Amino acid sequence: MSTLQDSGEKPSIYLHRLQVALSVTIKRGGISPEKADQHLLKQFCRGCWDNSLIADLQLEQKKMNPPSFAELLLLLRTEEDKCTAKATRMKQHLGASKQRVLSHSQRAWMSSESEPDVETTETTPSQEQRKSSSAISQPRTTTSKTQRGKPKPWYCFTCGEDGHIASACDNEPNSVLVTTKRKQLKEKQRLWESQNPSADQSPHMAFIQTNGL
Structure with a gap:
């Protein structure tokens, strides 16, 4: 397999796509079923662009004794839920303007879901500016x-x-x-x-x- 993670694709969805491709390869006799989990984890670590996620879950260290597809999927979804909840709290606490400044600290697949609506200047906007900003943000959200x-x-x-x-x-x-x-x-x-x-x-x-x- 040589499938790589697409831009904006969540790790759990990428893993599911790899599992589908792996199942086809096994049916064709390209990989033995006993080696399925090992091949799946190896390809995930190679094709996933989120190195911090791989490090946090210590996936490289698990290659010799890889988790099953269901176990790995659960690990990824749990981590994704944590990051989503954290991004929501950050947006509520810091506001849209400061979240854009700190967005580099978030994982790449989070950017498409938690991108702030509009940029604001350091000065306090007038009432007309706030109305204009609100009008701009609506179509972007849609x-x-x-x-x-x-x-x-x-x-x-x-x-x-x-x-x-x-x-x-x-x-x-x-x-x-x-x-x-x-x-x-x-x-x-x-x-x-x-x-x-x-x-x-x-x-x-x-x-x-x-x-x-």
């Missing part, structure tokens, strides 16, 4: 929301639970939950498509075909 990726099926197609895919599922099949999750996903996708009529849908279709939906 653009940020509409440019997010199309909803993807982050659930197992066998049992319906989150956190793993069908190829790594040890649970009993649950067609009722899978059907429910599929309906919810389709509703979210229809809403997204109505807001993004010109977006490219090919990556999502490839993901579904790979997982056997």
Whole structure:
């Protein structure tokens, strides 16, 4: 595998994409199932641009005894939640203008979600300036929301639970939950498509075909 993390892509989403590619490679006989976790962690450390995340979770030290896909995914999502919560607190405490100054300390994948609306000067703005600033910030916020990726099926197609895919599922099949999750996903996708009529849908279709939906 030579897949690298895309710009603005969360580490957990990048890991999930690697897992899909790895599953295809295993089915083709390119990698033995026993080495799957080791190859997954090795490629993640190589392709993830967030070195501070890799260092914080000590992922390089875990290559000889790598965690499973589900365990690694949980570690990444927990770390992402912590960073998101911290960015929210910082924005509330410091305000939009100071957050832009300190944004270099945040991880790269956080920039697209917590970017402040507008820049402000050091002087206190007048009432007319505040109105103008508010008018400018509104379309930028809307653009940020509409440019997010199309909803993807982050659930197992066998049992319906989150956190793993069908190829790594040890649970009993649950067609009722899978059907429910599929309906919810389709509703979210229809809403997204109505807001993004010109977006490219090919990556999502490839993901579904790979997982056997």
